Amino acid sequence: MDADSDVALDILITNVVCVFRTRCHLNLRKIALEGANVIYKRDVGKVLMKLRKPRITATIWSSGKVICTGATSEEEAKFGARRLARSLQKLGFQVIFTDFKVVNVLAVCNMPFEIRLPEFTKNNRPHASYEPELHPAVCYRLKTLRATLQIFSTGSITVTGPNVKAVASAVEQIYPFVFESRK
Amino acid sequence: MAGAAMAHANPVLKLYKSVIEDVIEGVRELFAEEGVEEQVLKDLKQLWETKVMQSKATEGFFRHSHHTPQFTLQLPHNFHRVLHASAASVVIPAGKGFQNFSAGDMGTSRAGATLTLPSGIVYPIHVPAGVTLQTASGHLYKVNMPLMVTQATGDGSILHHPVQQILKPLGQPSVLQASIAGVARVSASSVQAAAETLQPQEPVVQQTMVFQPNVMEKAHLENSANTALVQQPSVSQQQLGTNAEWNQCADSTEKTQHGDLRTTVFTPESSEVCSPAESLANNSSSVLLDVEEQLDIDPQELVQQQVSDDIIDLLITGKSLDDNTVLKDQDSIASSHEMEPTEQMESNLRSEKDICSDIEDIIQLDGTGDVFPKEETPHTKDREENEFIGIIESEDLKVLEDEDEEDDDEDHDSISDMESSSSSEDNEEPQIDIVEEDPLNSGDDVSEQDTADLFDTDNVIVCQYDKIHRSKNKWKFYLKDGVMSFEGKDYVFAKAVGDAEW
DSSP states (O other): OHHHHHHHSOEEEEEEEEEEEOSSOOOHHHHHHHSSSEEEETTTTEEEEEETTTTEEEEEETTSEEEEEEESSHHHHHHHHHHHHHHHHHTTOOOOOEEEEEEEEEEEEEOSSOBOHHHHHHHTTTTEEEOTTTOSSEEEEETTTTEEEEEOTTSEEEEEESSHHHHHHHHHHHHHHHHHTBO | OHHHHHHHHHHHHHHHHHHHHHHHHHHHHHHHHHTOOHHHHHHHHHHHHHHHHHHTSSOOOSSOOOOOOOEEEEEOTTHHHHHHHHTOOEEEEETTEEEEEOHHHHHTOOTTEEEEOOTTOOSOEEEOTTEEEEETTOOEEEESSOEEEOOOOHHHHHHHHHHHHHHTTOOOHHHHHHHHHHHHHHHHHHHHHHHHHHTTOOOTTHHHHHHHHHHHHHHHHHTTTTOHHHHHHHHHHHSOOOHHHHHHHHHHHHTTOOSHHHHHHHHHHHHHHHTHHHHGGGOOOHHHHHHHHHHHHOHHHHHHHHHHTTSGGGTOOHHHHHHHHHHHHHOSSOOHHHHHHHHHHHHHHHHHHHHHHHHHHHHOOSOTTOSSOTTHHHHHHHHHHHHHSOOSOHHHHHHHHHHHHHHHHHHHHHHHHHHHHHHHHHHTSOOOOOOOSSOOOTTSSSOOOOTTGGGOOSOEEEEEEEEEEEETTEEEEEEEEEEEEETTEEEEEEEEEEEEEO
16 A cells, blocks of 8 residues: 555655766866866865766866766766766876765655644654754654655655665655655 | 947057067067067067958057047037137147038037047147037046147156146036136137137147146136136136247246246246236226236246146146245235135145156156066056046057056966966877776767867957856856957957856
8 A cells, every 4th residue: 555655656856966986186277177067166176067968067076086966867877977087087087987876865755645744743753853943844864764854744755865765765664654644 | 330340449459559569579688689680570570460450350450540539529608609709610630631610510509518529530639718628538628728639648648647637626517617608708809819829839848738728727717716816817828928928938937946847837827927917908807907917016926826726736746836835925915815816726736746746656657666567567557547537538548458458368368378288288198098897988888078068169258257156057257357259350348247058
């Protein structure tokens, strides 16, 4: 039953954050001057490189660490990261694409019903924390999955987790509890 | 149309010309040291200039002989009366000949009417009396006596400045016109006479003469509300004598004056004092008569008075100001009327004393202890002055501005050149495709996004930025001091704002 209802819900992945390493020192100035679509943030020592094809923004450090954000799926994230590494290689750096890891996945899900947050919080005491004066959503942490859900009274839920799978299972898990406290 | 385009491209061309000049000058010594002939340098310059012309990036005038003097003549409302009466026409020589603007054109003008000199007018310009000149910058410049505006040389511009300084606060057309009216009424005939007499005259001290009457007038106008006495000297000054008279009076006043400039400045004053002494007798105004007496009494004292009228303050240093005070003391015969304006003007004197010292600084331009190329420091100085003063010729300012921009551009260009050269070296290093655990497989699975890179457009902007802002993919640009090549043409700007989407 839960699984069925879960299938009906569409979980929209809005953001996938990943990292990879180039295993070589990067000359940020050179990237900033020669690279296309780059923003040089000299004060913090980063270069932002934006890609069009997979809409991706990469933050590049001189150490060779690169954080890639803005992808809408894990595959796209990897694809974009590789493309980025390729362009760095073109600039002349001895880039090795290693340690690719998806760090964070942000997804949004919409419940077809509204939720009574105070009631929900009471029922889910240890995991749920609700501070309406600070933030209008209930923050529900799933320790096992290392996922965090933000549950709004409208029925909209924002999920962040280490990967897409974790996010999907988190939504599955939360559904029955939320269903209980629906309006 | 052509004129407008010319005016438009002119600053760019001027800029480029100055760039070329500067580079050639800078390199000249090096060439000499290296033992390269001067001819090579000339060839280089020629090649460069022809290239610039050929690129059609600007409208090509090989030698910028076209100045577009941006002058507007603002005629007082009663000027046309004078004009009609005198049947004099505004004589503005263009090129070699004289172009006569009929008095009728201006006769119909009302107060505040402006006449823009046509483009292509070359100095010298002869402007008759009773005309208020308004430069493009908006500074009023009232002329109560006929004058010759000569083309600004390096020295001339310096002289311009002091005049402009004094004239700058003269932003009260009502005062002007009131005084003009008063003066005109009193001395309409004298103005005519002066205008006509001045026309054939081209004294050697042309430049100085040009300014001091203006200055004097201006000073008088400032204080016109105070005393009729002020008007008196202005009236007298309007009646210029001949050169002979000037010379005569020059000797008498020389001992009281310091410096050549001041001498020449005072000369006409004193001459004016001398010559109209008799002619003023005909004037009906009692005030005039009083002054006449004073005039008759002692030309020197009158010169003092005129000095105190702070016209010459512009060109006077602190020394002269001290002289004024000394002269004041010596003025035993001075009436109470005389003293009042003197005292009133003393404050003016002091305020302009600082200006005078600044002016003296301008005169000594030769970049003492410069770090940058010699043009920069003097130009920045001049820039300050210009902001401060007012410009008789916007061209000069433009040139200065251009040179400032050019300096910035030069710096910017040099930096970008350096960087690009260093980066190109890096690119030439061999690119090794590394086989790794997760091989990138150059080009295999990852397609290259070179379409963006290949967008190398012809439109380029080289500039400095004030602010670059981005929101998501919306960009805003606030740029300054730049040169841009747009569709083959070059443009120069001081400020540019842009929006873009990425």
